[in-house]
Amino acid sequence: MYVIRVCALLAAGAGALFGQAPAPGKAKTAKTPFQSRSASTISYSVKDSEETVDITNVAYEVTGDSAPGRPPDSHLVVRTTMHSHEVLSDKGVDATMTLEAWPLGTDLQGKPRYTVKVPGVGAQTVEGDLWVVDRSIDPDVSWWSVYKLGTGQHLFDTYVDLLRFSISRETVAERYAGLDVPPDDTSDLRLKEPHVIAVLIYASAEKVVREALITCDNQERATVFRSYADSTRQLSLVERAAGQQALKVSFINNYPSPANTALVSIPIAKDDLDLAHAEVPAGFHVTSFRR
Numbered sequence: 001m002y003v004i005r006v007c008a009l010l011a012a013g014a015g016a017l018f019g020q021a022p023a024p025g026k027a028k029t030a031k032t033p034f035q036s037r038s039a040s041t042i043s044y045s046v047k048d049s050e051e052t053v054d055i056t057n058v059a060y061e062v063t064g065d066s067a068p069g070r071p072p073d074s075h076l077v078v079r080t081t082m083h084s085h086e087v088l089s090d091k092g093v094d095a096t097m098t099l100e101a102w103p104l105g106t107d108l109q110g111k112p113r114y115t116v117k118v119p120g121v122g123a124q125t126v127e128g129d130l131w132v133v134d135r136s137i138d139p140d141v142s143w144w145s146v147y148k149l150g151t152g153q154h155l156f157d158t159y160v161d162l163l164r165f166s167i168s169r170e171t172v173a174e175r176y177a178g179l180d181v182p183p184d185d186t187s188d189l190r191l192k193e194p195h196v197i198a199v200l201i202y203a204s205a206e207k208v209v210r211e212a213l214i215t216c217d218n219q220e221r222a223t224v225f226r227s228y229a230d231s232t233r234q235l236s237l238v239e240r241a242a243g244q245q246a247l248k249v250s251f252i253n254n255y256p257s258p259a260n261t262a263l264v265s266i267p268i269a270k271d272d273l274d275l276a277h278a279e280v281p282a283g284f285h286v287t288s289f290r291r
Contacts, residue, residue, distance in 0.1 A: 031105025036060070038079065051088040056081065062104060064128035068205045069150030075104035076113070076150070080123050095121045097133050101152065114152035118145060125149055127174055129205035132162055141228045146178065148205070156180060156201045156208055159228075160235045167245065167271060175271075176203045177247055179235050181226060188291070197225045198233065199289055200249060200266065202273050210273040213289035214249065214264055214280075221283075225251040225262065240267060247273070 038058035045052050063076040070076065084095035097120035100112040122134040131147040135157075143159045158178025167173045180199040182191040191199070193215075200212040216222040224230045234250040246267040253260045265279040266286060278286045 032107060034105075034107055036108040038081070053086050053088065054084070055086075056083045058082075061125060063101075063125070063149060066128065067148075067150035068129055069148055069153070076101045077104050077108065078125070078149070079108075079112075082120075082122065084121065091139070093121070093137065095119065095137060097121070097123050099123060099131055099133070099147070099152065101149075116147055116152045116154075120145070126162065126164065126176075127205070129174065130155070130162075130176070143181075144178075146176070146203075155203055158201065159198075160233050163235050163237060163247075165237045165245070167268060173271075174205060175209075175268075176205070177201060177235060177237075178203075179233055179249060181228070181233065190289075194219050195222050197222050197251065198249070200235075200247060200264075200273070200286075202247070202268070209271065211289040211291070212266060212273055212275055212278075213287050215285045215287075216262075217283040217285075221260075221262075224253060224257075230254055230257070238265065244269070 039056070040058050041056045043054040059080050061078050061080075063078060065073050065075055067076060079100045081098040081100075082095060084093050086093040097118055099116040101114055102108055102110070102112050116131070118133055118135070119137050120133045120135050121137065124132055126132055129149055131149055131152075133145045133147070135145055136142045143157060144162060145157050146155045146162060147153060148155060156178055157180050159181040160179045163177040165175055165177075167175050178201045180201060182188065182196065182199070184192075186192060190196075195215045195217065197214045197216055200214060201208055202210045202212075216225065231254055232252045234252070236248050236250075238246050238248045240246050244267055246265050249264040251262040251264075262281045262284065264281075264284060264286065267274040267277050275286055275288060280286055
């Protein structure tokens with residue numbers, strides 16, 4: 001009996017060593033080969049001398065194996081669909097971006113892991129971490145919405161180009177920054193306050209780390225700097241003494257008005273915005289903000 005038990009144990013161990021199937025509940029989900037096609041189309045029509053163009057563009061992409069919000073060593077198939085409707089005699093275009101994602105190896109005819117559908121004219125992935133959707137339906141106002149690539153969760157909106165940088169020379173610690181300039185019809189009553197100019201956002205690929213509310217005591221100046229038509233905003237990363245990084249926001253009056261530039265500089269310390277040591281013009285204030 002003892003010999004039989006030992007032999008049974010040895011046989012079980014040999015099976016594990018030589019690739020015997022793992023116990024039920026521990027097996028990986030089988031991946032299914034597939035092919036998928038989605039048509040890109042263009043349609044042009046004329047009615048009563050009015051020219052109309054409808055365009056649908058579809059693109060596929062496979063993510064890396066470490067998208068935030070996804071298990072390690074897992075990939076997503078992502079599909080972007082842009083549909084636009086434009087009357088050539090009108091200004092602007094009606095356009096919608098649809099972002100869909102499936103785990104690699106699942107049937108794309110099935111329900112996607114997530115779907116994001118917003119007005120927009122384009123979308124791209126950034127560093128395998130984020131979706132950035134171009135929301136510039138109005139050609140006079142450029143802005144973008146940022147989403148987590150792994151889950152489709154909305155992170156923030158920015159009215160300047162998304163800033164991407166590393167906070168460590170030793171490791172790749174990617175961080176992102178943007179500047180939200182609230183529209184007049186914002187649903188957040190705090191941002192309707194007439195002295196508010198903008199909100200600076202500092203984020204990782206997983207979450208918004210800190211938001212900083214920028215205000216000005218001079219209401220007239222705040223109104224101009226907040227205006228999409230009357231001013232230009234820029235966001236950049238600068239190096240301070242001893243290698244410390246800081247985010248610099250520039251507010252510039254548009255021509256023909258004098259530039260009257262205002263610079264706000266906020267250092268980065270311990271992977272956060274160091275608001276206590278922000279450098280701001282007289283009458284400007286920077287305070288922590290949470291949505």
